[in-house]
Amino acid sequence: MNVLDPLFETPLCNAADLGRPIPDSPHAVSVCLPTWADNIGYEEKTPRVIEQLNNGYPRFVFHHLCQQLFAECHTKFAAADESCLVFPSVIAAERFAKFFAKQTGQKPRLCDFGQHGVQAACFPTQFADTAKAGWQHLGEGISSRHAEACLVGRSAPDATEAKQILRQRIADAASAAVEDVFLFPSGMNAIFSVYRALEATFPDRKCVQFGFPYVDTLKIQKTCGTGVHFYPHGESADLDQLAEVLADEPISGIYTEFPSNPLLKSPDLARLAELARAHRCPLVVDDTVATFVNADVLSAADAVCSSLTKFFSGAGDVTAGSVVLNANGPFYNELKTALGQEDDLLWCEDALVLEENSRDFETRVRQINHNAEQLADHLLQHPRVTAVNYPKFQTPQRYSAFRKRDGGYGGLLSVDITDPANRAPRVFNALRVCKGPNLGTNYTLVCPYTILAHYGELDFAEDCGVSRYLLRVSVGLEPPEDLIARFDEALAVD
Numbered sequence: 001m002n003v004l005d006p007l008f009e010t011p012l013c014n015a016a017d018l019g020r021p022i023p024d025s026p027h028a029v030s031v032c033l034p035t036w037a038d039n040i041g042y043e044e045k046t047p048r049v050i051e052q053l054n055n056g057y058p059r060f061v062f063h064h065l066c067q068q069l070f071a072e073c074h075t076k077f078a079a080a081d082e083s084c085l086v087f088p089s090v091i092a093a094e095r096f097a098k099f100f101a102k103q104t105g106q107k108p109r110l111c112d113f114g115q116h117g118v119q120a121a122c123f124p125t126q127f128a129d130t131a132k133a134g135w136q137h138l139g140e141g142i143s144s145r146h147a148e149a150c151l152v153g154r155s156a157p158d159a160t161e162a163k164q165i166l167r168q169r170i171a172d173a174a175s176a177a178v179e180d181v182f183l184f185p186s187g188m189n190a191i192f193s194v195y196r197a198l199e200a201t202f203p204d205r206k207c208v209q210f211g212f213p214y215v216d217t218l219k220i221q222k223t224c225g226t227g228v229h230f231y232p233h234g235e236s237a238d239l240d241q242l243a244e245v246l247a248d249e250p251i252s253g254i255y256t257e258f259p260s261n262p263l264l265k266s267p268d269l270a271r272l273a274e275l276a277r278a279h280r281c282p283l284v285v286d287d288t289v290a291t292f293v294n295a296d297v298l299s300a301a302d303a304v305c306s307s308l309t310k311f312f313s314g315a316g317d318v319t320a321g322s323v324v325l326n327a328n329g330p331f332y333n334e335l336k337t338a339l340g341q342e343d344d345l346l347w348c349e350d351a352l353v354l355e356e357n358s359r360d361f362e363t364r365v366r367q368i369n370h371n372a373e374q375l376a377d378h379l380l381q382h383p384r385v386t387a388v389n390y391p392k393f394q395t396p397q398r399y400s401a402f403r404k405r406d407g408g409y410g411g412l413l414s415v416d417i418t419d420p421a422n423r424a425p426r427v428f429n430a431l432r433v434c435k436g437p438n439l440g441t442n443y444t445l446v447c448p449y450t451i452l453a454h455y456g457e458l459d460f461a462e463d464c465g466v467s468r469y470l471l472r473v474s475v476g477l478e479p480p481e482d483l484i485a486r487f488d489e490a491l492a493v494d
Helices: 036-043 064-077 090-104 125-138 144-152 160-174 187-201 215-223 236-248 269-278 332-340 348-380 396-400 420-430 449-463 480-491
Strands: 082-087 109-112 119-124 181-184 207-210 228-231 254-257 283-286 303-307 321-325 385-389 412-417 445-447 471-474
Touching: 036 420, 036 449, 064 082, 064 109, 064 119, 064 144, 082 090, 082 125, 090 109, 090 119, 090 125, 090 215, 119 125, 125 187, 125 215, 144 348, 160 181, 160 321, 160 348, 181 187, 187 207, 187 215, 187 283, 187 303, 187 321, 187 332, 207 215, 207 236, 215 228, 215 254, 228 236, 236 269, 254 269, 269 283, 321 332, 348 385, 348 412, 348 480, 412 420, 420 471, 420 480, 445 449
Parallel strands: 207 228, 207 254, 254 283, 283 303
Antiparallel strands: 082 119, 109 119, 181 321, 303 321, 385 412, 412 471, 445 471
């Protein structure tokens, strides 16, 4: 474990760093957006910003290796007025085609690339934005390593053992059986897979989203099924309203995050589980922020979804996700049957990288816990900080009810700054830590979360309690005293 990561010693945070990959890897899953204006420029597709990007978070920015494969498929399969996206299997491409057809009324043409099971989807270019939304929400587009293997004709190494090790590592951390752990190419695809399983089990039912979730979870619920009852604040009054809905209407599933991203609020998971059991409704919990190390939510949930891209990997150079099933849950058999029929879409080379990255997962998370708590405690007392969103301060009793005896509060926090419209951009610009999307990395990473995730719906986000000026901080392995000094330096800027 290299505490003094070069990304802390020389963080990517200056104007000249715009567009550089974070980390310095051909398969990095983040990109430096060093100023507030750069983040807005990214959202508004300003050429000054977009032309500097060769990568980004893979569901939001097409990796340059993926773009090269798209271009090759376009040459082979597409008409002049068509565009191409590429998927890792026939079934993934067919699911994309179903999404696209539902949104546009037109079905893409699917073409076999002829290597590694890869399929190209060709569609009218006029619907490129819809296609991009499908790539983003469903989370099963081809990975950069998989694309590279197709481009250079590289054979697929055997990752059977690596995947078994990964499942066992997750099972041990989650106190589950290895046969109840399933791997996916991204955290969002893990959620989408559970969502599809429950939609098939309970057709024509709405689902419930309890608490303000990560953006694409809600997008899936709004676009891929019957509809969603959304309770953005996730408070006791919402539980009372939910109880009334459950008494009157069958529901396909209740989805919640523990704690939530970016507000770090924990739902009353015990009561949610009680309501779910009483009304025979599955409960799905995303524990990405807490991690298996810090919280035991499996006892309350029917399925626990995690983005392994984040703390589990730590390096920021691979995407993956997992689902862990509660063997004692009332919907265990239905979920296990459905997930057992899923294609294995986690590319073998990604699995090999993830296995190596995650060997010190527990050790890293415990150090990050310590560092984040030190920073959060300090910022809470800072006169230029109006709020620190962190599980220790936000709904602490709810979090503690499922916190493991030796668990911490995790590595994610978010902060509100005094005079935010004027000062939040200045503080962000002055911070000497890496700046870009993603979380759970071994190096501290900060972003203006609401700008990146909800730029087209800022009023909606603020109605849900998420300030447009919120700074989200994913704390890394750096010495906390140095990290505190860097935040103090930025907060002193007028």
